[in-house]
Amino acid sequence: MNDYRILVVDDEEDLCEILKFNLEMEGYQVDTATSAEDALKLKLTNYDLLLLDVMMGEISGFKMASMMKKNKETADIPIIFITAKDTENDTITGFNLGADDYISKPFSLREVILRVKAVLRRTSSTPNENAEKLTYKGLVIDIPKKKVTIDDEEVALTKKEFEILLFLLQNQGRVFSREDILARVWHDEVYVLDRTIDVNITRLRKKIGEYGQCIVTRLGYGYCFECE
Template identity: 45%
Template sequence: MESVKILIIEDEKDIVELVAYNLKKENFIVDYSYNGEEGLNKIRSNKYDLIILDIMLPGIGGFELCKKLKEDPKTAHLPIIILTAKTLEADKILGLELGADDYITKPFSPRELIARIKAVLRRTKPISPNTEKIIQIGNLKINKDKYLVTLKDKPIELSATEFKILLYLAENKGRVYTREQLIEAIWGSDVYINPRTIDVHIKRLRAQIEKDPSKPKYIKTKRGIGYYIPDNIK
């Protein structure tokens, strides 16, 4: 994956050196920052393909930084992998709800980290077909060329993973998918993803596109099975 540039935001020098060493062996271009504020400034002044982000950082913390990046239209689609010593399920859910594409806990395997990075890059790679393709479901439009979702012609900011999930369900309207099937379709079979991750992303999607997330029109739940988009929405 030559020419892919990754920024590591981590305050432990040993971790930065370990991660950077393994990334460079895979031909990634590596930059790093030891605190959140410097990392944010680097992101705003440089172009990166992926961010590896610690949570417990001096200055701006990792959760706050993730939130800032996902709320800014200029950086909302930038893939983020959280790499942290915080192992509580509540922290993992918060990281995913804030828009992180993956969450890895320390201690970690460098080989697994590389596999996760490659999986995230595959699923967040922009789609660039020869002709513009738009899927319209009711007032919801999905532009596959521009990676853009609009609701009543108003842009909706989604993370790359959320876009992939929405697009997959939209392209297969009427079919119910289990969490495991969605994981296989979006992440592939080379990494382990907790099925709860799908629920977190669906919750975020509904918060963005549904008038009443408790009574969804677009992304419905088939109790005990999974999720689907009805094929009769007008």
């Protein structure tokens, strides 16, 4: 048993129980709620992560997430949206609300567990010098200082290049479509073309030298940071 507590919020009671059982088998402490209304009655600050369905009753998952983000006490609790909806607009809405990940139904339980582990690993470190830096071999991202160094030499990146590299490195091995990257890096900026992402990634690859080959293109799917 580990110390992580997870709250699953989904109006499908069977799905709640399946997720609860499988996550508990991984050692997590798991509670469930079958509506946002019931979930909001709980002490949400007790949880390290919420798995939140989008399509529920009067209070949708998006609305509940928005309420949480406006409350200082719950604003930093990680959220993974689980939903049957998988359109570009829904993905962008979820990320703009501060979602840490987005899983579409139907999904494999193995995928859910891997995503849960990745989000908890990324968000649960206690603040210290190491937690504020992301390192891959000689590549170091100093998150508070917004600085990238390779073998102790600073690399001059634009704001967007920095954010793309940080996003991909935080999610090593996971493929993100151009739409995903737009949603996370450009947020709700209008008139940003897919080509803009390609140009930024091409420049980024050149600037980070040998590590540029770690930013892999998956044709037809998107980009990922792939460790050797």
